[in-house]
Amino acid sequence: xxxxxxxxxxxxxxxxxxxITCSHNNIATNDYITWYQQFPSQGPRFxxxxxxxxxxxxxxxLFIPADRKSSTLSLPRVSLSDTAVYYCLVGLLSNDYKLxxxxxxxxxVRA
Amino acid sequence: ETGVxxxxxxxxxxxxxxxxxxxxxxxxxNTVSWYQQALGQGPQFIFQYYREEExxxxxxxxxxxxxxxxxxxxxxNVNALELDDSALYLCAxxxxxxxxxxxxxxxFGPGTRLLVL
Numbered sequence: 001x002x003x004x005x006x007x008x009x010x011x012x013x014x015x016x017x018x019x020i021t022c023s024h025n026n027i028a029t030n031d032y033i034t035w036y037q038q039f040p041s042q043g044p045r046f047x048x049x050x051x052x053x054x055x056x057x058x059x060x061x062l063f064i065p066a067d068r069k070s071s072t073l074s075l076p077r078v079s080l081s082d083t084a085v086y087y088c089l090v091g092l093l094s095n096d097y098k099l100x101x102x103x104x105x106x107x108x109v110r111a
Numbered sequence: 112e113t114g115v116x117x118x119x120x121x122x123x124x125x126x127x128x129x130x131x132x133x134x135x136x137x138x139x140x141n142t143v144s145w146y147q148q149a150l151g152q153g154p155q156f157i158f159q160y161y162r163e164e165e166x167x168x169x170x171x172x173x174x175x176x177x178x179x180x181x182x183x184x185x186x187x188n189v190n191a192l193e194l195d196d197s198a199l200y201l202c203a204x205x206x207x208x209x210x211x212x213x214x215x216x217x218x219f220g221p222g223t224r225l226l227v228l
Contacts, residue, residue, distance in 0.1 A: 043113070043201045043219025044154065087153055098144065098167045101153025 004088045009106040018075040020105050022088030025069045033064060033071045036087045036101070044087060044101070048073070075107075083109045114138060115204050115220035123226045124192050132187045132223045136204030142166070143185040144217070145177060148199040160185055197227045 005023040012018045024033070032051050036044035048055055050062040050071070061074040075082055085104040114137035124130050136143050142161045146154035156169035160179035174190040183204070189196055205217040 041199075041221070041224075043115075043203065043222055045113075045219065046217065085153075098156050098159055098169070100146075100155040100169060103151070104153050 004090055004102050006086075006088050006102065006105045008103065009108070011108050011110065012078055013110050014079055015077050018078050018082070018107055018109075020073045020075075020086055020088075020107070021070055022073070022090075023070045024088070024090045027068050027090050028092075030092055031090050032092070033062065033068075034089045034091075035060070035062065035073045036089065038085045038087065038104070047086075078107075078109045080109050080111060083107060113218035113220065115202060115218050117200075117202055117220040117223050119223060120221070121224045121226075123228065125228050126192055126194060128192050128227075129188065129190045130192060130225060132189075132200050132202075132225070133184065134187070134202035134204075134220060135184045136202075137218050140204035140206055140218070141183050142205045143179055143183065144203045144205070145185070145187045146201040146203065147171070147196075148201060148222070149195075150198070154201055157187070192227045194227050197225060199224050 032049055034049040035047045037047050038044040048057055048060050048062045050064050052064050055062045063072045085106050087101045087104040089099050091099045116135045118133045134143055144159040145157040147157055148154040157171050157175055158168040158177055159166045160177055163179045176188045177186060179185045199222040201219050201222045203217045203219045
């Protein structure tokens with residue numbers, strides 16, 4: 001199981017782009033990278049998932065370099081409602097429903 | 112709203128007691144996973160149920176047990192409660208495990224906040 005390392009917290013302002021980098025030096029060939037968002041007193045919510053290069057959806061972008069030892073979640077033009085904890089998970093797609101989450105990155109967006 | 116519901120929302124118990132938490136999965140999902148989230152930490156995988164059978168377990172003692180019913184709803188039972196069991200308990204429903212494809216099909220409920228005194 002690839003261990004992940006993320007910053008504990010990040011501060012930003014409304015309208016800015018927020019980039020959260022996750023390190024996963026021991027990622028295995030078949031591992032996928034998945035990001036979740038969690039608001040207080042709610043369960044985590046899937047944001048984005050990728051294997052290599054770049055993935056974009058209506059919420060975020062995920063950048064994965066060629067060596068896949070890290071990944072960066074990019075949140076464009078954040079708003080106050082993006083204040084949350086963001087988790088990076090790495091594991092086998094077929095087995096990753098059983099993954100435990102790390103401590104995550106607390107992102108605080110200020111007006 | 113994910114369609115996953117949990118009950119009760121909050122619960123207070125004392126050490127040594129037993130507790131049962133309930134989860135109704137999203138329509139069409141036959142897999143339920145349970146997680147424990149202590150304050151300030153990420154969710155930790157307890158176990159998963161697929162078609163009424165346990166399908167994987169995390170690093171939790173046997174006093175944490177579960178059930179899945181024919182309608183795919185699930186229960187988490189914890190015996191001999193300890194103070195450290197105080198946490199938010201989350202369940203997540205998903206499609207068939209190992210089906211491949213994007214992971215976004217795991218949907219979490221709002222959780223049950225358990226306080227053990």
